[in-house]
Amino acid sequence: MSHAGVVPELRITLPASRGSLALLRHVLRGFRDAYDVSSPTMDDIVLAVSEAAANVVLHAYSGRPGTLTLVARVDDGVLHTLVRDHGCGIQPPADTPVLGHGLALMEHVAASVQVLGSPAGTDVVMSFQLSAEHGSTTLSDFGTAS
Amino acid sequence: MIDAAERELTIQVSAGRGEARLPVLRRAVAATSSKAELPVDRIDDALLILEALLADERVAEADEVHLILTARPGSFELLMGPLPGVEAERLLLQAQLPLVGPVIDRLATSATTVDGGSHLLIVVGV
Numbered sequence: 001m002s003h004a005g006v007v008p009e010l011r012i013t014l015p016a017s018r019g020s021l022a023l024l025r026h027v028l029r030g031f032r033d034a035y036d037v038s039s040p041t042m043d044d045i046v047l048a049v050s051e052a053a054a055n056v057v058l059h060a061y062s063g064r065p066g067t068l069t070l071v072a073r074v075d076d077g078v079l080h081t082l083v084r085d086h087g088c089g090i091q092p093p094a095d096t097p098v099l100g101h102g103l104a105l106m107e108h109v110a111a112s113v114q115v116l117g118s119p120a121g122t123d124v125v126m127s128f129q130l131s132a133e134h135g136s137t138t139l140s141d142f143g144t145a146s
Numbered sequence: 147m148i149d150a151a152e153r154e155l156t157i158q159v160s161a162g163r164g165e166a167r168l169p170v171l172r173r174a175v176a177a178t179s180s181k182a183e184l185p186v187d188r189i190d191d192a193l194l195i196l197e198a199l200l201a202d203e204r205v206a207e208a209d210e211v212h213l214i215l216t217a218r219p220g221s222f223e224l225l226m227g228p229l230p231g232v233e234a235e236r237l238l239l240q241a242q243l244p245l246v247g248p249v250i251d252r253l254a255t256s257a258t259t260v261d262g263g264s265h266l267l268i269v270v271g272v
Contacts (some may be wrong), residue, residue, distance in 0.1 A: 007162035008162055009163075009166040009170070010160070012157060012160075012170075012174065013159075014155075014157045022177075023157070023177045023178070023247050026176075027174050027177065031166050031170070032170070033165040033169035033263050034165035034170075035166070072166075073166070074165075096236040
């Protein structure tokens with residue numbers, strides 16, 4: 001999302017709490033209402049963005065209050081998303097492999113993924129082809145608990 | 147026991163021009179107002195108010211629409227603005243839907259301008 005001056009179609013900031021994740025997913029699905037996106041493709045997008053957002057909730061603030069921001073924009077058939085926190089980044093505690101699985105999942109379903117960390121927080125930037133063919137990958141391919 | 151502060155939710159949502167403006171804002175209002183424990187008909191009222199505001203041609207032409215949505219038990223607040231080039235007071239009076247007419251006065255629990263008239267504050271209660 002490096003297009004300075006381009007107004008995104010969506011910018012939403014919520015408390016970084018588990019309760020915000022369902023709301024975020026619900027709002028993101030508004031892009032399916034607006035564009036010709038298949039259900040499987042939208043499911044993939046929601047899955048990847050939700051995973052990035054869940055990482056913020058779980059890891060960015062170490063239990064302190066904080067915020068989670070999603071910025072999204074469609075450009076030439078590609079949905080660009082940015083998930084931002086202002087915490088300590090998305091490195092998980094050493095004894096939990098959650099981030100590794102989450103990042104693998106994001107890389108699998110997104111056309112591109114960048115994780116940009118700084119002392120001020122972390123941006124997870126992803127892009128998705130809205131006309132993408134959907135594969136047959138399931139969550140179990142990533143070794144997640146679900 | 148959960149105290150009132152823990153049951154309050156505030157989100158900021160902005161939408162630029164484009165096909166997604168109405169659907170994402172509708173979803174944001176629906177999801178947040180549902181957290182306010184409003185009955186379904188009042189959630190519908192909140193959505194009609196949003197649609198009336200977005201239907202105003204000056205709002206439709208705005209590069210970006212900014213909302214702050216707050217849910218408290220029994221009350222949903224929609225703060226809209228700033229809206230460059232749009233008089234909030236006039237929007238409040240004129241916002242209407244085709245075939246329905248002006249809806250804010252009829253459906254909102256209260257509707258006022260704030261911050262010197264640059265923002266609209268609309269409350270939908272139970």
